[in-house]
Amino acid sequence: MAGWRRHRGRAVSLPVANIDTDQLIPARFMSVPRAEGYGTYLLHDMRRDGAGALRPEFPLNAHPGASVLVAGRNFGSGSSREAAVYALVDAGIRAVIAPSFGDIFAANAVNNGLLPAKVEDAGFAALEAALAHAPQEIAIDIETRSITLDGAQFGFVLDDSWATKLINGWDDIDLTLNHSAAITAFKQKRGQTAAWAWPKEME
Amino acid sequence: MSPKTLYDKIWDAHVAHESEDGTCLLYIDRHLVHEVTSPQAFEGLRMAGRKVHSPEKTIAVPDHNVPTTAGREDPAQMTEESRIQVEALDKNAKEFGVHYYPVSDIRQGIVHIVGPEQGWTLPGMTVVCGDSHTATHGAFGALAHGIGTSEVEHVLATQTLIQKKSKNMKVEITGKLKPGVTAKDITLAVIGETGTAGGTGYVIEYCGEAIRDLSMEGRMTVCNMAIEGGARAGLIAPDETTFEYVKGRPHAPKGAQWEAALNWWKTLYTDEGAHFDKVVTLKGEDIQPVVTWGTSPEDVLPITATVPSPEDFTGGKVEAARRALDYMGLTPGQKLTDIQIDTVFIGSCTNGRIEDLRAVAEVVKGKKIKDGMRAMIVPGSGLVRAQAEEEGLADIFKEAGFEWRLAGCSMCLAMNPDQLSEGERCAATSNRNFEGRQGYKGRTHLVSPAMAAAAAITGHLTDVRELM
Numbered sequence: 165m166a167g168w169r170r171h172r173g174r175a176v177s178l179p180v181a182n183i184d185t186d187q188l189i190p191a192r193f194m195s196v197p198r199a200e201g202y203g204t205y206l207l208h209d210m211r212r213d214g215a216g217a218l219r220p221e222f223p224l225n226a227h228p229g230a231s232v233l234v235a236g237r238n239f240g241s242g243s244s245r246e247a248a249v250y251a252l253v254d255a256g257i258r259a260v261i262a263p264s265f266g267d268i269f270a271a272n273a274v275n276n277g278l279l280p281a282k283v284e285d286a287g288f289a290a291l292e293a294a295l296a297h298a299p300q301e302i303a304i305d306i307e308t309r310s311i312t313l314d315g316a317q318f319g320f321v322l323d324d325s326w327a328t329k330l331i332n333g334w335d336d337i338d339l340t341l342n343h344s345a346a347i348t349a350f351k352q353k354r355g356q357t358a359a360w361a362w363p364k365e366m367e
Numbered sequence: 368m369s370p371k372t373l374y375d376k377i378w379d380a381h382v383a384h385e386s387e388d389g390t391c392l393l394y395i396d397r398h399l400v401h402e403v404t405s406p407q408a409f410e411g412l413r414m415a416g417r418k419v420h421s422p423e424k425t426i427a428v429p430d431h432n433v434p435t436t437a438g439r440e441d442p443a444q445m446t447e448e449s450r451i452q453v454e455a456l457d458k459n460a461k462e463f464g465v466h467y468y469p470v471s472d473i474r475q476g477i478v479h480i481v482g483p484e485q486g487w488t489l490p491g492m493t494v495v496c497g498d499s500h501t502a503t504h505g506a507f508g509a510l511a512h513g514i515g516t517s518e519v520e521h522v523l524a525t526q527t528l529i530q531k532k533s534k535n536m537k538v539e540i541t542g543k544l545k546p547g548v549t550a551k552d553i554t555l556a557v558i559g560e561t562g563t564a565g566g567t568g569y570v571i572e573y574c575g576e577a578i579r580d581l582s583m584e585g586r587m588t589v590c591n592m593a594i595e596g597g598a599r600a601g602l603i604a605p606d607e608t609t610f611e612y613v614k615g616r617p618h619a620p621k622g623a624q625w626e627a628a629l630n631w632w633k634t635l636y637t638d639e640g641a642h643f644d645k646v647v648t649l650k651g652e653d654i655q656p657v658v659t660w661g662t663s664p665e666d667v668l669p670i671t672a673t674v675p676s677p678e679d680f681t682g683g684k685v686e687a688a689r690r691a692l693d694y695m696g697l698t699p700g701q702k703l704t705d706i707q708i709d710t711v712f713i714g715s716c717t718n719g720r721i722e723d724l725r726a727v728a729e730v731v732k733g734k735k736i737k738d739g740m741r742a743m744i745v746p747g748s749g750l751v752r753a754q755a756e757e758e759g760l761a762d763i764f765k766e767a768g769f770e771w772r773l774a775g776c777s778m779c780l781a782m783n784p785d786q787l788s789e790g791e792r793c794a795a796t797s798n799r800n801f802e803g804r805q806g807y808k809g810r811t812h813l814v815s816p817a818m819a820a821a822a823a824i825t826g827h828l829t830d831v832r833e834l835m
Binding site (some may be wrong): 182184186190194197209214236237241242244245247249267271272275276324325336337340344346350354358359361363364 | 380383384386388390392394396403404407415417423424431432446448449451452487489491492497498499501513514515516517518520521524525526527529531533563564567568594595597598599618620624625627628631663683684686687690780781782786789799801802803804807808
């Protein structure tokens with residue numbers, strides 16, 4: 165996964181709270197192989213009318229080139245499905261800006277190079293207002309935790325370890341395997357102090 | 368030593384490594400795996416030439432996609448994509464040598480029902496699964512996290528999860544529950560109180576007399592929906608009820624190991640004076656049988672109430688309520704008990720256990736479901752199904768007109784053929800009433816098993832206390 169520090173793109177507003185991962189990708193598409201790309205399934209049922217045609221007024225349909233989504237609170241709540249993040253990434257989204265995120269979604273996002281940028285309510289209101297009528301150019305800097313839009317700057321919150329991971333595009337497993345000795349030592353100790361938690365070896 | 372919460376104690380016992388910034392590698396005692404969120408994780412291992420770190424602690428079972436009708440071994444019952452996922456799990460389980468309960472095994476079922484049933488889930492453990500309802504296992508006083516597929520691969524490869532510690536939240540339910548009020552009503556009432564983001568960033572410990580009085584089945588129902596309140600994990604301190612449930616299960620410790628385990632398990636409680644960052648208290652006697660009216664699990668009201676108006680809310684919730692009422696096809700002021708139901712779904716990791724089925728049988732015994740009603744009961748595992756048949760519950764269900772299905776996730780998330788059609792309205796014992804959750808444009812009202820049973824009989828949302 166490639167890391168990134170700064171991004172310039174177009175931001176679009178989706179002023180809805182509680183967009184859960186069932187909305188981001190309905191379960192019926194989750195058995196499709198990722199290789200086929202999940203972008204067309206992003207927000208599938210919100211973007212389409214009853215006949216399956218794209219609703220032209222829906223923000224992501226009206227502005228297909230957007231790479232940053234500004235959405236309401238509790239974005240990505242619900243199911244742990246990482247497919248919700250795949251759908252965003254495959255649709256070209258690099259960052260989601262919201263007042264709050266579902267915990268599992270946020271971790272999944274960072275694991276796929278998607279920035280979950282958490283903003284204060286005041287900053288969020290200003291962003292929403294600026295984007296109310298049309299998408300805007302936006303610049304995001306992970307290192308300085310800053311968003312620039314329409315000449316104004318906004319800060320966002322992101323855990324340091326997540327920022328490092330996004331910037332470097334690191335593979336968690338490689339990093340963790342650097343601590344193999346610590347894991348092995350812990351496992352041996354736990355095998356003694358909590359032998360009851362040890363299943364019988366595989367038959 | 369400063370007093371610790373239950374969460375603090377389990378966390379401290381599993382930190383294998385801590386970085387300077389507080390990021391920890393949490394050692395994982397049990398990793399549960401199902402067919403939907405694991406194929407890419409196994410594929411990742413394969414591509415990197417890695418093995419499963421601890422196959423003896425990894426347990427796989429297909430549940431999300433599997434059909435629940437007779438003859439489901441026939442691949443024609445599944446869509447091509449579903450069949451590929453189930454077959455991939457078959458193949459991965461064999462190739463990587465993890466414990467496996469295939470569809471043909473009577474022990475197969477919903478992963479969160481199978482884990483506790485087989486004694487894989489034990490107090491004081493860390494349990495993860497690529498499924499948000501992993502919170503269920505917290506009922507045993509196990510720290511149980513739902514994780515994404517990248518994290519599934521990480522745990523498969525390293526037996527650890529990268530985590531920063533969450534904050535501590537206490538949800539206390541004091542006193543006794545009134546008749547007709549169940550664990551499902553508790554957990555929904557809590558979400559109604561805290562909202563779906565109230566627990567975000569926290570691990571919730573449920574406590575108080577009403578929680579203590581619950582069976583393990585009821586406690587699992589409560590913890591199951593911690594995630595609907597935003598919390599990645601819910602916990603209940605283990606006690607005699609827990610130990611009684613666990614003892615003798617196939618993978619529970621035996622003999623001297625049992626005694627050693629018990630000694631530690633008895634220390635798993637929150638110390639007097641331990642700090643909670645957030646506290647919510649509800650009185651057990653105030654909780655009513657509840658139902659959801661909207662498209663968020665926080666849209667909870669007592670069954671005796673009326674459909675709210677968007678103007679009853681403030682802020683962003685006004686628009687959300689308007690949208691929810693439109694989606695649900697409801698009119699403000701309408702009595703909840705006047706809402707007609709087309710389908711009743713009883714099952715899921717929230718309410719697919721034997722006690723749930725007994726509660727249903729108690730309501731429907733000797734009665735018939737409403738003419739034209741589609742009503743299905745999907746037991747949480749093959750063993751729950753067998754027990755229900757042995758206890759005579761299955762006969763009661765069939766005589767009342769219910770479909771009696773095989774085990775799986777089924778209509779909770781509509782990945783298998785069990786789905787709502789457009790505009791169809793369902794009383795469901797599952798956990799999510801999101802738009803489209805049970806099928807495109809399907810409408811879901813979350814209720815307890817007893818309330819679902821009552822709706823199946825009368826054909827509309829019903830206060831089960833009137834049938835008792």
